[in-house]
Amino acid sequence: MKRLLILGGLAALIGLGAQTRAQATTTLQAPAQPAESTQPAAEAITPDSSRDILLAVANPLSAPPARAGSSLIGYASSYYGAGQKAAVRMQAIKQRYNLREVSSWPITSLGLYCAVLQPAPGVSRDELVSALADDDGVELVQPVQEFSVFSANAADKHTPLSSYNDPYVDMQRGFIATDAASAQAVTQGRGVVVAVVDTGVDTRHPDLKARILDVHDLVGETQAMPGSDSHGTEVAGIIAAGSNNHQGIVGMAPKAMLSIYKACWYAPTVGATARCNTFTLAKALAAINNSSARVVNLSLGGPADPLLSKMLLHLVKQGRIVIAAMPPNGQLDGFPNDVPGVLVVRSSGAGTVMPGVLSAPGDDILTTQPNGRYDFTSGSSMATAHVSGTAALLLSLSPSMDAGALRDLLQRTSKVSDGQLQVNAGAAVDALSPSRRSN
Incomplete structure (x- = not known):
């Protein structure tokens, strides 16, 4: 296998839009929900990988158990092992x-x-990475790099809608702009699993708890802290919040199921952006490799990363639809946007439209928040979640659709809404299956 090398120190982190986070003036609560008891806040998990390297050697062994994800805190796991040759080679490199x-x-x-x-x-x-790249026993060596989830500030805008009994649906600008209600008259995404690689998710949220298939914590072995998992909770709500349950909002694909891969964490600094790194993201992608997920939502980004690109390309070649957020600088040369076959999404109206990049609502999006709350948020992360939900709707109608066909369909059926050309779920579903009725 050709050896890969990244020279240079830890790459600069990328954040989408403004890197501060502000809550809207009024935070919406889930209606008619009893207050839940709270646990004392756990100490924030902030792994430091600024000096770590990632090294790989050839490992020609039979497949170990499929479960992926030894944690970043605690490290060693019984689920992972190496063939004798690989173990000897790795030990020799460590000693040398x-x-x-x-x-x-x-x-x-x-x-x-x-x-x-x-x-x-x-x-x-x-210097160590450079030396290891010339070692005949090394297949791949690179710094452990860091990545950021993408979020921005929010405002208080709303558009009236009264098609559902969910009380806040009339304030869901993205749901309305993408004509999701028309799409849901045909399909609601039943049978499709969406993998969300992000921070964790509030699994007890009344609009999400019935939509979560499984949760994989790839950051730490401590109890989940729902209050610290805002970004993942926001993304999950846009994709698959329940519908007609007299709760809050409606997701783009309210009958799809979510697999949550917690690979990102928040630093203890107020307003800090959630971060991930090569190690945690690699564990997430390895776990998805053995999952039933058809859609992979990556509302995050950072520098080019050889290992992660190899792993993500493998998922794309398996036929999974990978949907990623465009960074605020508009550059597509970093992970995951540089991987062929990945569908890249920008927030409508943010920067210059680029060929092949999809546009979706990403400003002032009302969605789920930890502790049963709802609030407005912005960023291409939210635009990406709208497209992931739309992809789930389309795959429920056409399970064999590949990424190229899906991108072409979404581009062909995009419509102008709020003065911006953006993905239209209703038009895409109608073009794919005009005579079908919702189940």
């Missing part, structure tokens, strides 16, 4: 370069055995 192992695991889909390693104090990470 005086490296401390943080964690290790096989990636069976790529035939690699990976380890997160730390150089000895005083050793330059860049």
Whole structure:
């Protein structure tokens, strides 16, 4: 396998739009819900990978158990192992370069055995990566890089709608602009699983608890802290919040199921953007490789990353629809937007329209928040979630549709709404199956 090398220090992080986060003046509560008891806040998990490297050696062994995800906190896991040759080779490299192992695991889909390693104090990470790239026993070496989820400030706008018994549906600008109600008269996404790689999600939220299939914590082994998982909760609500349940809002695909992959965490600083890194994202993609998810939502981004790109391309080749957010600088040369076959989404009206990039509502989007709340938020993360939900609707009608056909359909049926050309779920569903009725 050709060796890959990234030189240079830890790449600069990317955030979408403004990196501060502000709540709307009025925070909406789930109607008629009893107050839930709260647990004392746990100490924030803030892994420091600024000196870590990721190294892989060839691992020609039979597949281990399919479960993926030894945690970033606690590291070692019984679910991961290596063939004898790979283990011996990795041990020799660690001894030769005086490296401390943080964690290790096989990636069976790529035939690699990976380890997160730390150089000895005083050793330059860049120089070490360069030296390891010339080592015949090394298949891949790179810094452990960091990534950001994409969010921005919010405002208080609303558009009236009265088609559902969900009390806040008339304030869902994205739901209205994409004509989701018309699409849901035909399909609501039943039978489609959407993987959300993000922070965690408030699994007890009344609009989400019936839509969550499973949860994978790839950051830590502590109890989940719903109050700290706002970004993932926002994305999940846009995709698949329940409908006609007398609760809050309506998701784009309210009968789809969600698989949650918590690969990002918040620093303890007020207003901090949630972060992920190569290690946690690799664990998420490895777990998705063995899942039933047809849609993968990546409302995050960062620098180019050889390992993550290989893993994501493998998922694309499996026929999964991967939908990612365009960063605020409009550049598509970083992960995950640089992977062929990934559908990239921008927030309507944000920057220059680019060929092949889909547009969807991303400003002032009302969605779910931790602790049973609702609020407005903005960013291409939210635009991406609208497209992921739309993809679930279309795949429920045409399960064999591939990413290219889906992109072409969404571009062909996009319509002008609020002065912007953007994805229209109603038109896409009608073009795909004009005579079908909702189930």
